Amino acid sequence: xxxxxxxxxxxxxxxxxxxxxxCEQHMGHRAMYWYKQKAKKPPELMFVYSYxxxxxNESVPSRFSPECPNSSLLNLHLHALQPEDSALxxxxxxxxxxxxxxxxxxxxxx
Amino acid sequence: xxxxxxxxxALSIQEGENATMNCSYKTSINNLQWYRQNSGRGLVxxxxxxxxxxxxxxxxxxxxxxxxxxxxxxxxxxxxxxxTASYFCATDSPMAYKLSFGAGTTVTVRA
Numbered sequence: 001x002x003x004x005x006x007x008x009x010x011x012x013x014x015x016x017x018x019x020x021x022x023c024e025q026h027m028g029h030r031a032m033y034w035y036k037q038k039a040k041k042p043p044e045l046m047f048v049y050s051y052x053x054x055x056x057n058e059s060v061p062s063r064f065s066p067e068c069p070n071s072s073l074l075n076l077h078l079h080a081l082q083p084e085d086s087a088l089x090x091x092x093x094x095x096x097x098x099x100x101x102x103x104x105x106x107x108x109x110x
Numbered sequence: 111x112x113x114x115x116x117x118x119x120a121l122s123i124q125e126g127e128n129a130t131m132n133c134s135y136k137t138s139i140n141n142l143q144w145y146r147q148n149s150g151r152g153l154v155x156x157x158x159x160x161x162x163x164x165x166x167x168x169x170x171x172x173x174x175x176x177x178x179x180x181x182x183x184x185x186x187x188x189x190x191x192x193x194t195a196s197y198f199c200a201t202d203s204p205m206a207y208k209l210s211f212g213a214g215t216t217v218t219v220r221a
Binding site: 042 | 158
């Protein structure tokens with residue numbers, strides 16, 4: 001299995017909702033990432049997990065809460081988001097220097 | 111944070127032509143990578159060039175790296191409609207596991 005999967009593909013939520021994004025990889029990669037990408041912009045790093053421990057948090061607001069239950073799974077819990085948080089959320093895992101990206105979750109916050 | 115600058119921002123070419131895009135960066139690197147992103151999808155790794163390499167080929171892709179000028183170029187030869195995508199350079203950083211992406215070049219290949 002050489003892919004990163006993400007669910008859901010699309011998510012529409014209100015500002016008072018709580019939702020979660022899920023990411024899974026079975027390549028044995030020990031580093032996993034969450035990125036946020038706005039239209040026509042490069043991905044912006046949000047969080048990095050290394051060996052299931054949070055190693056980088058790029059000063060992301062607390063309404064985004066990452067979780068790494070095990071070496072194959074990465075979640076991003078969302079609560080009280082703002083319309084400006086609407087974006088494509090990408091998960092990635094890393095092998096040596098190369099990052100493998102999932103297809104993303106298109107999030108719309110109303 | 112974004113380290114790389116890419117140019118051009120957008121490129122439109124005829125099928126069969128070559129496409130060249132450039133990336134400049136600010137700090138020392140161990141390696142530089144190029145990724146492709148089809149509209150609204152995840153990024154796909156294309157090629158990695160290490161700081162001690164000057165040129166690398168992979169199929170129709172040719173990447174050069176000039177560490178003295180802190181710049182890299184990606185050449186796609188004999189372009190196809192399927193090459194229509196955004197292309198990003200990414201550099202490693204002193205912080206382990208972190209990549210810094212350039213602003214990207216959007217390439218449109220016309221049939």
